[in-house]
Amino acid sequence: MDINKASQPELVTELKGLLHLDMVADKDKEFCTSLCDAYDKYESLSQKQEFWVGKMIERALRGSDSSKPSNSVTSSMPDQNAVDGFGEILDLFDSVQGKLKWPKLMIDHRGEKFCLKQAGPKSKYAGCVLIDDGKKFPDNDWRGFIDHDGVYHPAKMMSEEMLEKTRDLLEKISGDPAGYIGMKGKKVGSCCFCKKSLTTNESLEAGYGPVCADNWGLPWG
Numbered sequence: 001m002d003i004n005k006a007s008q009p010e011l012v013t014e015l016k017g018l019l020h021l022d023m024v025a026d027k028d029k030e031f032c033t034s035l036c037d038a039y040d041k042y043e044s045l046s047q048k049q050e051f052w053v054g055k056m057i058e059r060a061l062r063g064s065d066s067s068k069p070s071n072s073v074t075s076s077m078p079d080q081n082a083v084d085g086f087g088e089i090l091d092l093f094d095s096v097q098g099k100l101k102w103p104k105l106m107i108d109h110r111g112e113k114f115c116l117k118q119a120g121p122k123s124k125y126a127g128c129v130l131i132d133d134g135k136k137f138p139d140n141d142w143r144g145f146i147d148h149d150g151v152y153h154p155a156k157m158m159s160e161e162m163l164e165k166t167r168d169l170l171e172k173i174s175g176d177p178a179g180y181i182g183m184k185g186k187k188v189g190s191c192c193f194c195k196k197s198l199t200t201n202e203s204l205e206a207g208y209g210p211v212c213a214d215n216w217g218l219p220w221g
Contacts, residue, residue, distance in 0.1 A: 003054045003156060011053045012039045018060040025059070031138070032056045051157045052138060058156065083167060087150030088174040093118040093129055095217035103215075106134055107184050107192050109169040112162070114143070116173075131166065146170070178218045182207030 003011065016036050018024050024032050035053050039045050045053065093116075096103045105116040115134030119125040129146040143166050144154040152170055154163050172180045181192050185207030190197050193212040203209045206220060213220035 003057060006054075008039065008045050008050055008053075011050065011057065012036055012045075014057050015053050015060075018057065023060045024056065028056055028059065048139070048141075051142070051155075054157055055142070081154050081163070083152045083154075083170075085150060086146050086152050086170050086174045088177055089116070089129055089146055089170065090148070090150055092173075092177050092216060096215050099215045103193075104134075105173075105181070105192055106195060107169065107173075107181070108188070109172075110165050112165055114166070114169055119145075131170075181218075 006014070012035075015024075015032055019029065019032055019036070031052075035045070035049055035056070038049060039053075092105075093103060103118055107114050107116075113133045114131065116129050116131055119128050119130055121127075125145055127148055131143040131145060133141040133143070135141065142155045143158060143162065144152060146152050152167070154166065158166070185192050185198060186204060189204075191203075191208045191212055193208060193216060196209065198204045198207070198209065200209075202221060206213065206218075208216075208218065210220055212218070
């Protein structure tokens, strides 16, 4: 079944089948059941609910394929829309390792909010840079991830417009991390890393403060 082309009844039927066959991970069963119950009750899903039904189907099917190594994100999630060339963003997050527990980069770009964060060691995406709109799960708008090779894998059910905006942002950050992040900070008057207001002349000139500059290995002064 092509998840991107399947109708809501087809998606829900597929997810119910996976639940029945016990192919859904224990930690996802309650959430998947609630999605199916919502469809049964209202005979329709919201756009976000439909996205998560597709996501849960993909996750269950990936987990059932024992021929794919569980510790390889790229091999378990092949994507014809994947784009290479974002190693600089990985390097940026690697530079903060051991300094911050939950490093984040938050940027408004072309009318959309973006949050980039590095997955922790216990995550399925350990070490990868995750991209969404910064909201808490399950209300967040998932936009994909950058794997260990610097390849961007878009979320499966993104609109073409959001895909283009996300790629554009990643290209701008990757092309000049300090310059672009600093420009955004100066524009809004607050740091894109910690979201604190920039109050000194030095911080306003750089677009971020001395603490974040030190944490993220960016030029200062």
